[in-house]
Amino acid sequence: MDVVVCVKQVPDTEQPIRVRPDGSGIDDQGLNWILNYYDEHAVEEALRVREKHGGTVTVVCVGPPRAAEAVRTALAMGADEAVHVADPALEGADHLAVARVLARVIGQLRYDLVLCGRLATDDNASVVGAALAEYLGLPQATAISKLQIGDSLATVEREVEGGVELVKVPLPALFTVERTINEPRYPTLPGIMKARRKEIRTLGLADLGLEPGEVGAQASRVRYTRFEPPPRRQAGQVVTPDSPEEAARVIVRFLQETAKVL
Amino acid sequence: MQNDVWVVADHAGGNPRRITLELLGKGRELADAREGRLVAVVLGHGLLDLGPAFGQYGADTVVAVDHPHLHAYTTDGYTEVLSALVRERAPWLVMVPSTAWGRDCAPRLAARAGAGIVTDVEALWLEDGRLLTRRPMYTRKVMGIVEYVGSGPHLAVVLPKVFPPAGRQEGRAAQVERVEAGVSEPRSRVVETRSLQRERVSLTEADVIVSGGRGLRGPENFALLEALAAELGAAVGSSRPPVDSGWVPHDYEIGQTGKTVSPTVYIAVGISGAPQHLAGMSGSKYIVAINKDPNAPIFQLASLGVVGDLFQIVPKLTEEVRRLKAQG
Numbered sequence: 001m002d003v004v005v006c007v008k009q010v011p012d013t014e015q016p017i018r019v020r021p022d023g024s025g026i027d028d029q030g031l032n033w034i035l036n037y038y039d040e041h042a043v044e045e046a047l048r049v050r051e052k053h054g055g056t057v058t059v060v061c062v063g064p065p066r067a068a069e070a071v072r073t074a075l076a077m078g079a080d081e082a083v084h085v086a087d088p089a090l091e092g093a094d095h096l097a098v099a100r101v102l103a104r105v106i107g108q109l110r111y112d113l114v115l116c117g118r119l120a121t122d123d124n125a126s127v128v129g130a131a132l133a134e135y136l137g138l139p140q141a142t143a144i145s146k147l148q149i150g151d152s153l154a155t156v157e158r159e160v161e162g163g164v165e166l167v168k169v170p171l172p173a174l175f176t177v178e179r180t181i182n183e184p185r186y187p188t189l190p191g192i193m194k195a196r197r198k199e200i201r202t203l204g205l206a207d208l209g210l211e212p213g214e215v216g217a218q219a220s221r222v223r224y225t226r227f228e229p230p231p232r233r234q235a236g237q238v239v240t241p242d243s244p245e246e247a248a249r250v251i252v253r254f255l256q257e258t259a260k261v262l
Numbered sequence: 263m264q265n266d267v268w269v270v271a272d273h274a275g276g277n278p279r280r281i282t283l284e285l286l287g288k289g290r291e292l293a294d295a296r297e298g299r300l301v302a303v304v305l306g307h308g309l310l311d312l313g314p315a316f317g318q319y320g321a322d323t324v325v326a327v328d329h330p331h332l333h334a335y336t337t338d339g340y341t342e343v344l345s346a347l348v349r350e351r352a353p354w355l356v357m358v359p360s361t362a363w364g365r366d367c368a369p370r371l372a373a374r375a376g377a378g379i380v381t382d383v384e385a386l387w388l389e390d391g392r393l394l395t396r397r398p399m400y401t402r403k404v405m406g407i408v409e410y411v412g413s414g415p416h417l418a419v420v421l422p423k424v425f426p427p428a429g430r431q432e433g434r435a436a437q438v439e440r441v442e443a444g445v446s447e448p449r450s451r452v453v454e455t456r457s458l459q460r461e462r463v464s465l466t467e468a469d470v471i472v473s474g475g476r477g478l479r480g481p482e483n484f485a486l487l488e489a490l491a492a493e494l495g496a497a498v499g500s501s502r503p504p505v506d507s508g509w510v511p512h513d514y515e516i517g518q519t520g521k522t523v524s525p526t527v528y529i530a531v532g533i534s535g536a537p538q539h540l541a542g543m544s545g546s547k548y549i550v551a552i553n554k555d556p557n558a559p560i561f562q563l564a565s566l567g568v569v570g571d572l573f574q575i576v577p578k579l580t581e582e583v584r585r586l587k588a589q590g
Contacts (some may be wrong), residue, residue: 013518014537018402026404037519042368076319096373121518123399123406128339139449140337142366145512153451159513160362161464164296166454173450179519180512183350221411228405230398233544238567240556244574248582251529251550251575254566255583258528259548261494262586 001149003046004111006102007039007061007077009070010122021225024199028079035070038117042177043074044184045147046115053149056080058109062101065100068200076187077194082200083109089205092217095127102128102214104208113154114174118143129176139169142176179208264413265298266353268325270344271316272361278302278307280467281359281428283319285420288386289357290428295388298325298354302436305343307333317436319428324438329445336448337370343443345374354414355393360421368419372540378410380524383417384545386549401518401541421515423524424545465516470527473516473543475501477532477553477572481509482505486576487531493583497521501539513552532572535560552576 011017018027019101035043046057056182059074059082061067071082083105090101106114114136116129117218126142129146133140145164154169159178169175187195213219241247269285271278278286286300293300304312314323325347331339339522342362348356348371358371359587360382372379385396395412395418410416428511465471472491483500491498499521500514516523518538528546533539534549535558543549544563551564552572561567568575 007342011400013401013403013541017400026400029453033462034458063518079343086443090368095369096379099373103287121302121401124401126365127369127372127379127381129364131373134341134370134373139364140370141450143362160455161466163455163457165452166456167450168453169450221376221416222380223409224406225394225409226407227399228396228407230405230544233549233563234565236549236565236567238556238561238564238569240569241532244578245572247552247570247575248578251552251566251568251579252582252586254548254550255527256495256586258565261527262583 001055001113002058002111003049003051003113003115004041004053004058004060004109005042005046005074006114006116006128007043007059007070007074008036008117008120009033009061009063010036010120011065012119019227019229021093022234023228025227026123029054033069036071036117036120038121038177038179040184041179041181042115042117042119043077043079044182045177047185048182049113049147049149056110057238058082058111060102061085068202073187073198075198076186076192078191082198084200084202085204085208086202087204089212089216092220092223093215094220094222095125096131096221097219099128099131099135101205101208102132103208104210105203106132106136112172113131114138114172116174116176118176118178125156126176129174133174136174138172138174140174141167141169143178144175145178145180147175147181264352264354265293265296266301266351267293267296267298267516268301268353268356269305269321270356270358271302271304272359272363272364273304275575276304276312277315278319280421280427281361281580284422284425285357285359286316286319286321288420288425292355292386296354301325301353302416305332305340313438317434318430318432319412320431321436324436326438326440327443329443331445331448332453335367336357336450336452337366338448338450339416339445340367341370341374343445344371346443348375348377348415349442351475352415355416357420358417358419362420368417370438372417375415377415377417378412379417379419380408380410381417383420384424386418386420388518398545403537404543409472421522421524446529454576461497463497464498465521465523467521468525470496470529471499471523471525472496472529472531473499473501474504474531475533476503478509482509483573486573490576490580490583492579493587496529501533501536530560530564531576533560534558535563536549543560
C-alpha cells in the first residue's frame with residue numbers, strides 16, 4: 001500500500017498572530033512555523049497503514065523554501081520519501097492552483113492512497129484535498145475519523161450533521177483526515193537523525209512542465225485584497241453575585257431583556 | 263443567466279433547512295443588486311411541491327434534479343450534476359451551505375467547473391461591481407477579505423447562522439424546472455449512518471448553546487448542562503478538555519479542532535477561554551460566561567460574565583428558567 005501525504009507548513013496559531021498595519025498580510029515577525037496539525041495526523045495515519053499493510057509513505061509539499069522544515073518533520077516521524085515544490089511563481093496562487101501542482105507531482109508517483117489534513121490552520125480553507133481528488137480523478141471522503149483498508153476498498157467514518165457515516169470507497173482514493181483519527185507520534189531522536197540524511201526532492205514549476213500562467217497568481221480565480229483584525233467584541237459586564245439565586249436572576253434577566261431568547 | 267444567483271439547497275425531502283433560508287435571504291439581495299434571478303437548486307429523489315417551499319422564501323426558480331442516485335448525498339453524484347448545470351447555465355454566483363456535504367462537494371465542483379471558490383464565508387457584498395467576501399482565518403485571529411477574479415461562476419461556501427433567514431412570503435411560489443439528468447453510479451457508498459445526537463438540537467443550527475469546559479470536573483456533571491439546555495431548547499457543546507478526557511464525544515467540541523458556531527447566545531460554563539476555543543465561538547452574538555476564576559480570559563469577551571460556582575449557579579438557573587416558563 002503506497003501512500004502519498006500532502007503537507008503544509010503553517011504559523012503556529014497558539015502564538016499571537018497580528019495583521020500588518022497596512023492590512024497587506026500578517027506580521028511574520030516572531031512567527032513559529034510548524035507542520036500543520038491536521039497534516040501530522042495524516043502522516044501518522046499513513047505510517048499506520050504502512051505498518052499494517054507494507055508499502056511506502058511519500059510526503060508532498062508545495063510551499064516556500066522554509067517549508068522544507070515541515071517536510072523534515074514528516075520524514076522524522078517516519079515517512080520514506082519527500083517531494084517539495086518551491087517556486088517563487090507560486091506566490092499568490094489560489095487553492096485550486098496549489099491542488100493542480102500537487103496533482104502534477106502525485107500523478108508521477110505510484111500510490112494507492114492519498115491523505116491530506118482536513119484543513120490547514122492558517123487559512124482554514126479545506127479546499128485543496130477535494131480539489132486534488134478531482135484533478136487526480138479519484139473518489140474521496142473528507143473529514144474522516146476512521147480508516148480501514150480492505151481488499152481494493154477502504155471503509156471510512158465521517159462525521160456529518162447529527163451522526164456518523166460509514167462509507168465504502170474503492171481504492172485508489174483520497175481522504176482528508178480529522179484530528180480524532182489518531183494520536184500522532186513524536187519524532188524519535190534516531191528518526192530525526194535519519195530524516196536529516198534523507199533527500200528531499202526539490203522541484204520548480206519548470207521541472208513539472210507547468211507554466212506560471214497555469215498555476216501562479218495569474219491563473220487564480222480568487223485574490224486576498226486585505227486582512228483585518230477580527231471585530232472587537234463589545235466589552236460586557238462582569239458581576240460577582242452574592243448568591244447562586246442572585247446569579248441565576250441576573251442571567252435570566254440578560255437572556256430575556258438583552259438577548260431576547262426567553 | 264450571467265447574473266443569476268444559485269443556492270444549492272440543504273433540504274429534507276424537498277423542504278429547505280434553516281441554512282438554506284439564510285442563503286436564500288442573502289442570495290435574494292445579491293440577485294436584486296445584479297438584476298438576476300434567484301435560483302434554488304434542489305437535488306434529491308421523490309421531490310414534490312418545490313414551488314411554494316422555496317418560492318415563499320424568495321426563490322424565483324427551482325431547478326430540480328430528481329434521480330435515485332441523488333436520494334442521499336454522494337460526492338460523485340452531486341459533483342456530476344452540479345458541474346454540468348453550472349457549465350451549461352453559467353450562473354454568476356453559486357452559494358453552497360457549509361455543511362458536511364457542502365464542504366465535501368464544493369471544492370471538487372469548483373475544480374471541475376473552473377470556478378473561483380471561497381469557503382467559510384461570513385460576509386458577501388458588492389463593491390464597484392466586484393464581489394467580495396470576508397472569512398475568518400488563523401483561528402479567528404485574522405479576517406481575510408477575498409475578491410473573486412473574473413466574471414464567474416463564483417462559488418461561495420457559506421457558514422451557518424451568519425445571515426438572517428429569508429422572511430416567509432405567504433402565497434409566493436417559484437417556477438419549477440425539472441431537469442432530466444443521467445447520473446452515473448457513484449463510486450463510494452454510504453453503508454450505514456449512525457445517529458450521534460439523538461434528540462439534541464444540532465450545534466451549528468442552535469440559537470442557544472450551553473457549553474462546558476474543564477471546570478465541570480467530570481462526565482457526570484454534563485447532566486447539569488443537559489438539564490439547563492432542555493429548559494432553554496439549547497444544544498450542548500464543550501471545549502476541548504472534556505473531549506480529550508473522554509467525558510463527552512468529539513461531536514460536542516467547539517473550537518479550532520471542532521465546530522465553529524455562532525448562536526444568538528453562547529453560555530460558557532467552566533470554560534476558561536483558551537484561544538483554540540474562542541476560535542470556534544467568538545462569532546456568537548452574546549456570550550454569557552460562568553466561571554469561578556475572575557481572571558479567566560473568557561470574561562474579556564463575555565457580554566455577561568458571572569463570577570461564581572457553576573455547581574451552585576447552573577441548577578438555580580435551570581430552576582429559574584423553568585419557573586419563568588411555567589408562568590408563561
